[in-house]
Structures are given as C-alpha cells and as structure tokens.
Amino acid sequence: MPPLNAPHxxxxxxxxxxxxxxxxxxxxxxxxxxxxxxxxxxxxxxxxIRQGEVLGFLGPNGAGKTTTMQVLSGNLAPSEGSxxxxxxxxxxxxxxxxxxxxxxxxxxxxxxxxxxDEYLDxxxxxxxxxxxxxxxxxxxxxxxxxxxxxxxxxxxxxxxxYQQRVGLAQAIIHLPPVVxxxxxxxxxxxxxxxxxxxxxxxxxxxxxxILSTHILPEVQATCDHVQIINKGSLVLSDSIEGLARHMxxxxxxxxxxxRPELPLLEKIAGVNSVQSDGNERVRxxxxxxxxxxxxVVKLAGEKNWGLYEITPERxxxxxxxxxxxxxxxxxxxxxx
Amino acid sequence: MILTIAVxxxxxxxxxxxxxxxxxxxxxxxxxLFLGRVELFQLYQSQLLAMDSGPGVTEVVVPDLLGNAAIIxxxxxxxxxxxLVSEERRNRTLSLLFSAPISMTEIxxxxxxxxxxFLLLLLAxxxxxxxxxxxxxxxxxxxxxSGLLGLALLLAGFAAVGLFMSTLTQYPTVAAIGGFGVLLxxxxxxxxxxxxxGNGSLLAYLSLFNHYKPFLEGIFDSxxxxxxxxxxxxxxxxxIRRLDADRLGG
Numbered sequence: 001m002p003p004l005n006a007p008h009x010x011x012x013x014x015x016x017x018x019x020x021x022x023x024x025x026x027x028x029x030x031x032x033x034x035x036x037x038x039x040x041x042x043x044x045x046x047x048x049i050r051q052g053e054v055l056g057f058l059g060p061n062g063a064g065k066t067t068t069m070q071v072l073s074g075n076l077a078p079s080e081g082s083x084x085x086x087x088x089x090x091x092x093x094x095x096x097x098x099x100x101x102x103x104x105x106x107x108x109x110x111x112x113x114x115x116x117d118e119y120l121d122x123x124x125x126x127x128x129x130x131x132x133x134x135x136x137x138x139x140x141x142x143x144x145x146x147x148x149x150x151x152x153x154x155x156x157x158x159x160x161x162y163q164q165r166v167g168l169a170q171a172i173i174h175l176p177p178v179v180x181x182x183x184x185x186x187x188x189x190x191x192x193x194x195x196x197x198x199x200x201x202x203x204x205x206x207x208x209x210i211l212s213t214h215i216l217p218e219v220q221a222t223c224d225h226v227q228i229i230n231k232g233s234l235v236l237s238d239s240i241e242g243l244a245r246h247m248x249x250x251x252x253x254x255x256x257x258x259r260p261e262l263p264l265l266e267k268i269a270g271v272n273s274v275q276s277d278g279n280e281r282v283r284x285x286x287x288x289x290x291x292x293x294x295x296v297v298k299l300a301g302e303k304n305w306g307l308y309e310i311t312p313e314r315x316x317x318x319x320x321x322x323x324x325x326x327x328x329x330x331x332x333x334x335x336x
Numbered sequence: 337m338i339l340t341i342a343v344x345x346x347x348x349x350x351x352x353x354x355x356x357x358x359x360x361x362x363x364x365x366x367x368x369l370f371l372g373r374v375e376l377f378q379l380y381q382s383q384l385l386a387m388d389s390g391p392g393v394t395e396v397v398v399p400d401l402l403g404n405a406a407i408i409x410x411x412x413x414x415x416x417x418x419x420l421v422s423e424e425r426r427n428r429t430l431s432l433l434f435s436a437p438i439s440m441t442e443i444x445x446x447x448x449x450x451x452x453x454f455l456l457l458l459l460a461x462x463x464x465x466x467x468x469x470x471x472x473x474x475x476x477x478x479x480x481x482s483g484l485l486g487l488a489l490l491l492a493g494f495a496a497v498g499l500f501m502s503t504l505t506q507y508p509t510v511a512a513i514g515g516f517g518v519l520l521x522x523x524x525x526x527x528x529x530x531x532x533x534g535n536g537s538l539l540a541y542l543s544l545f546n547h548y549k550p551f552l553e554g555i556f557d558s559x560x561x562x563x564x565x566x567x568x569x570x571x572x573x574x575x576i577r578r579l580d581a582d583r584l585g586g
C-alpha cells in the first residue's frame with residue numbers, strides 16, 4: 001500500500017486548491033470611516049478584493065469614491081476601521097503595504113518638466129526597484145501602456161491621453177498586486193477609453209484592480225465585481241452577473257401576429273396584470289420569481305396567436321443606479 | 337531613498353532658469369562687493385602693514401564678503417525652497433510620494449538634502465573668490481573655513497525654515513514671503529533688545545545674526561553650532577509633522 005502523501009497519489013482537488021490559493025484576498029477593508037471635520041465622507045464601508053478581480057466602484061459625484069481610494073492608497077488616514085493590503089496592515093506596516101499598491105489618482109501625478117523615461121525611472125526608484133532592474137521595469141511598463149514611442153518626450157508636451165497612460169505606467173511599474181485607479185478614463189477620447197479599458201482588463205488577469213467611476217457602461221465593460229456607493233455608504237455589492245440579475249424586472253414584452261385575448265393571459269399563474277398597447281403587443285407583469293414565459297408560449301401555440309417575439313424587460317444600469325441611490329435618501333433625511 | 341528624492345530635486349532645480357539665474361545674480365553681486373573690498377585693502381595696504389598687529393587681507397575681505405553673502409542669501413533661499421512642497425501639492429503630485437513605500441521623514445529629508453546640495457554648490461562658488469587671492473599671497477585658512485562653516489550652517493537653517501514654510505501652503509509665493517519674513521525676523525530679533533536688559537538679552541540670544549558673527553571672526557563656539565543644529569532639526573521636525581497632517585486632516 002503506498003503512503004498517503006506519495007507524490008503519485010491522485011488528489012482530485014489539487015487544481016481547485018491551487019485556484020483557491022491564487023484567489024487570495026489582496027485587500028481587506030474593514031468598517032472604514034472617514035470624517036472631514038463634521039462631514040462623514042465614508043461610512044462604515046467593508047469589502048475585499050481578490051487576485052484576478054476587477055472591482056468597480058460606482059457612485060455619483062461626491063459619494064466618497066475618491067476619499068475611499070485615497071485612504072486605500074495611504075494618502076489619507078482613515079478615521080476608523082482597518083485596511084489590510086497583501087497581508088500588511090496599512091497603518092501599522094505602511095511601507096510593506098504601500099509597496100503592494102500602485103495608485104493612479106484622478107489627476108495623474110506627473111512632473112511636466114521630465115521626459116517619460118526620466119519620470120518612470122524616478123517612480124521605479126521611489127518604489128525601491130533595484131537599480132539593475134529599473135530599465136527592464138520601465139520598458140515593460142511602457143510596453144503595457146503603449147508608450148514606446150514617446151520615451152524621450154517631455155511629459156508636459158504630451159496629450160492628455162498620453163499623460164493618463166504615463167500615470168498608469170507609473171502605477172504598474174513595480175508590478176504591484178493591487179492597482180487602484182481613480183476615474184482612469186476621464187477626459188479621454190473614445191478610442192483612448194477603449195484602449196485604457198482593454199489595458200485594465202489585461203491588468204485584472206494577474207493583479208487585483210479597483211476602479212472608481214461614475215460611468216456605468218465602464219463597469220459593465222471592465223469589471224467582475226461592482227460596488228455602488230452613495231453618500232459614503234455601500235448600497236450594493238455584487239458580481240456583474242448578480243447585477244445583471246438585479247436588472248431584470250418582473251415584466252415581459254410579447255408580440256403576437258393576431259390580437260390575443262387578454263383575460264386568458266391574465267389567468268396564467270403568476271401574472272399580475274396585462275397591459276396592451278391596443279395592437280398586438282402586450283406587456284405582462286408578473287410576481288418576481290414566477291416567470292410565466294413557458295405558459296405564455298404554450299397558450300399562444302394552442303390559440304394560434306402567432307407569437308413571434310418575447311423579451312424579458314431589463315432595467316438599464318442607470319435605472320438600478322437611480323433606484324439604489326435615490327430611494328433611500330428621503331428616509332435618511334428623516335433620521336438626521 | 338532619501339538620495340533618490342534629493343538628486344531629483346537638485347536636477348529639477350536646473351531644469352528651470354531659476355537656479356541658473358540665482359547662481360549668476362548672487363555671483364555677480366558678491367564679486368562686485370568682493371572686488372570693492374580687495375581694492376580697499378590695496379589702498380590701505382601700506383598703512384595696515386605699518387600697524388603693529390594690523391588686519392591681514394583675510395580679515396579685511398572675508399568677514400565682509402560672507403556677511404554680505406548671508407544677507408543676500410536670506411533673500412534668495414526662500415525663492416529656492418518655496419516650491420519644494422507647495423508646488424507638488426498644487427500640481428497634485430504629492431500623492432506619488434505618499435503612495436510610494438517611503439516615510440514622511442524620507443520625503444522631507446530628501447527634499448532638504450536636494451536643496452542643500454544646491455546651496456553647498458553656491459557656497460563653493462562663493463569660496464572660490466577669496467581662494468583666488470591665493471594667486472597673490474597667503475590666506476588665513478582658519479578664519480576662512482570658520483566663516484564658510486558658519487555660512488553653511490546658516491544656509492542649512494535658512495533652508496529648513498524655507499522648507500517648513502513650503503509645507504504650509506500650496507502657493508509658492510506665499511511660502512517665499514513667509515520664509516523671507518521669518519528669516520528676517522530671526523535676523524533682526526536683537527535690534528529690539530538694544531539698550532534694554534532682561535527680555536532684550538533673550539531676544540538677542542535668539543537672533544540668527546548673533547550666532548553667525550563669531551564664525552566670521554574666526555571663533556568656533558560649539559554653542560553657536562548647537563544653536564544652528566537646533567534650529568534646523570526643529571524646522572525639519574515641524575515640516576515632517578505638517579506633511580503628516582496632510583494625510584490626517586481634510
């Protein structure tokens with residue numbers, strides 16, 4: 001009988017264990033609060049980011065996105081709560097924690113009077129990359145951000161899009177496990193936005209990325225996970241698939257070739273009401289979780305109504321966003 | 337790490353015309369004063385030689401030159417230090433330093449060291465003027481080096497005050513005016529105490545000028561050196577605290 005720990009013994013979970021280890025938690029934010037004098041910009045926010053995850057931080061202006069990003073990157077001290085980055089507490093062991101972060105603030109922190117190469121070398125040195133590896137690090141960062149051709153140019157003379165890329169190169173030059181990007185596509189043209197988004201998705205493969213934005217499609221295009229923040233509190237934290245489920249409202253739009261009998265439709269189990277536009281198109285509202293699609297199709301077949309289109313209605317991200325961020329505000333005002 | 341920041345500060349000074357123009361203007365003015373003093377010495381050389389223990393060329397030229405240099409640099413150093421932190425705050429580039437794995441102390445010391453490199457360069461250029469007299473005769477090296485050491489300590493104090501002023505604001509000009517005001521106040525503190533006793537002597541003791549003069553006369557008093565050391569560490573510590581407050585405050 002072979003010993004249990006022999007290398008050739010088949011372990012069915014080996015791959016999934018490796019996956020679990022790869023999915024290690026990179027950032028753990030625990031009950032974070034931040035005050036500016038009397039104003040509480042961030043209220044009791046907790047979340048985690050794992051390796052290979054792109055987390056979208058969504059919220060209207062003044063919701064506390066930038067404050068959260070600044071606290072995470074060590075630019076602001078939290079009033080309450082703790083932050084652990086790659087296993088190091090940001091307050092107790094800031095040097096080790098900050099070594100694991102790359103941060104691109106809203107306005108890229110670039111020195112206009114330096115060339116791209118000089119600037120990136122300086123950033124590499126600041127992040128304690130050994131002298132021998134700096135050129136390689138700079139080269140890799142430039143390649144990733146598409147800056148190969150502008151190395152010798154002054155940053156001040158580059159266009160806004162290129163300056164943004166330089167800022168991004170600065171954030172990833174030391175290959176940090178966590179990359180924090182504050183509105184990275186602001187002020188860019190559509191082509192540049194697409195390029196930056198591709199880059200972010202690319203980064204998300206082996207880094208943990210946090211991205212703040214107020215542009216909803218951006219989250220759908222780049223993120224695996226989304227958090228919506230409003231007035232300093234998290235109002236939604238879900239995966240992109242979860243968000244898509246949220247977006248399904250309890251309604252179907254059905255189109256028939258021949259006018260259907262509405263009372264028959266209303267009798268289907270789960271259907272709450274049926275609205276007709278007067279022609280052959282009806283809107284069926286049903287109780288959540290009791291999707292009557294199958295029954296509608298069956299009935300239409302029996303009655304020969306000629307069903308040719310059936311679509312579940314989806315709320316746009318905008319609608320969810322508005323719903324989540326405005327519904328609660330009247331209540332809050334009552335409390336305060 | 338401190339050196340990385342220092343070298344970058346030093347280099348970036350020369351990327352703008354400011355550093356060059358300061359070096360040129362200071363050098364021209366001091367050269368003019370220096371030549372005037374040398375001429376004076378030449379005029380009275382025979383009479384001075386006749387005196388029993390008359391002053392030599394070093395005593396005539398060096399204290400005067402370094403004394404003037406101190407006053408000119410009091411005006412100039414705040415211009416050099418004004419943008420150290422304030423400009424980075426204004427351009428929002430401070431976050432690059434804040435999110436890098438370096439401490440506030442390293443940031444401040446790096447910037448301080450960078451400006452000190454420049455000031456020591458300036459000092460070396462000033463020292464070249466009296467040293468050029470070696471072509472025509474001897475010098476009292478003890479006196480010269482005591483004076484240069486005094487000026488170096490004084491400049492280090494100026495730079496520390498200027499750096500602190502720069503951490504207070506995001507407007508370089510405000511930092512320059514503030515730095516200039518504080519330095520001038522430190523310089524003239526003893527004027528108010530003239531003639532009076534008690535309070536006056538304390539103020540006179542605090543005055544920068546009174547701790548610079550002995551160096552010019554060739555007297556190295558460790559108490560004076562300690563005064564400058566304290567001034568420098570105090571303002572550097574203030575700067576570190578102030579920068580840290582950026583992170584804590586709103």
